[in-house]
Amino acid sequence: MLQNFNSNGKLLLTGEYVVLDGAKALAVPTKQGQSLHVTTTNTKQIEWLSFDVQKNIWFQDSFALDQVFKTTLSNLIVRTPTTRLQQVLVAARQLNPNFLLHSNGVNVETYLDFPQHWGLGTSSTLINNVAQWAKVNPYNLLQLTFGGSGYDIACAQHNTPIAYTLRDNKPLVTPVAFSPSFASHLYFVYLNKKQNSRDGIAHYKVLRKTNLSTDLSKIDAITEAMLSCNSLSSFTTLMDTHESIIARLTQQDTVKSLFFKDFNGAIKSLGAWGGDFILAATSTNPTSYFNAKGFDTVIPYNDMVL
Numbered sequence: 001m002l003q004n005f006n007s008n009g010k011l012l013l014t015g016e017y018v019v020l021d022g023a024k025a026l027a028v029p030t031k032q033g034q035s036l037h038v039t040t041t042n043t044k045q046i047e048w049l050s051f052d053v054q055k056n057i058w059f060q061d062s063f064a065l066d067q068v069f070k071t072t073l074s075n076l077i078v079r080t081p082t083t084r085l086q087q088v089l090v091a092a093r094q095l096n097p098n099f100l101l102h103s104n105g106v107n108v109e110t111y112l113d114f115p116q117h118w119g120l121g122t123s124s125t126l127i128n129n130v131a132q133w134a135k136v137n138p139y140n141l142l143q144l145t146f147g148g149s150g151y152d153i154a155c156a157q158h159n160t161p162i163a164y165t166l167r168d169n170k171p172l173v174t175p176v177a178f179s180p181s182f183a184s185h186l187y188f189v190y191l192n193k194k195q196n197s198r199d200g201i202a203h204y205k206v207l208r209k210t211n212l213s214t215d216l217s218k219i220d221a222i223t224e225a226m227l228s229c230n231s232l233s234s235f236t237t238l239m240d241t242h243e244s245i246i247a248r249l250t251q252q253d254t255v256k257s258l259f260f261k262d263f264n265g266a267i268k269s270l271g272a273w274g275g276d277f278i279l280a281a282t283s284t285n286p287t288s289y290f291n292a293k294g295f296d297t298v299i300p301y302n303d304m305v306l
Helices: 081-095 122-134 138-144 151-157 197-207 213-228 232-250 255-259 287-292
Strands: 002-012 025-040 045-051 057-064 106-112 162-167 170-175 186-190 266-269 277-281 298-300
Touching: 002 122, 002 151, 025 122, 025 151, 025 213, 057 081, 081 122, 081 138, 106 122, 122 138, 122 151, 138 151, 151 162, 151 170, 213 232, 232 266, 232 277, 255 266, 287 298
Parallel strands: 045 106
Antiparallel strands: 002 025, 025 106, 025 162, 045 057, 162 170, 186 277, 186 298, 266 277
């Protein structure tokens, strides 16, 4: 028997960091994602193969079924891709005691549609796919393993942009109509550096204020304004305002002030600052500008977003 599961990648357009504290965030699923394929066997093993976008194997391992679930989450020390995968499987069993309980073995293959270093959700798409396979709540599986706000799980499951809010640590996901008339002037640029979102979250938690209500309200208003924005100039102003708020809260310099002071337009960090993709908004195609500065991955908005 063959089972197939698919999940979308993600990009967080507003609300980075503060989404953890209840701010309304705007997130979009990407056309590139990850698939997971499960075939039953009689090997008494979990045979796992993970393929990158070039169809090369980037991870391979096998686990004896009668051994992998003998450990507990509290006893697992996650230091390698193997122990991380074990953690995900053990957590899935904890949430669903029948997961693989009567299995005689499985072959699992995963396929990424995007380069791993892009930060579009290698982890979140895996979590969402395993959750579908194990028939468990993906948000609960995320919290038992990688942690985070969960917006990436929502993107994995939705084929439209979403507004995402945490209320009492529970996700509120609303599909939204975000298809700006100026989308042809928006570009995603890869900064040639993979950013660990868990490190970014840890940094933010150390610095964040006890009372964020004013800043959260401002971010909520920016997200709402972006959803109804009908001009590029207004959108760039919202981007700049958002950047200044997050820069102050996280005590970081904006990416524009660090690398792109002479850019004719607005630049906004996405997700954890310091790596992965930025959003650039400008009236003219900026590909040559970014290429000249050593950034070769410049993707038009409509080529990236589902």
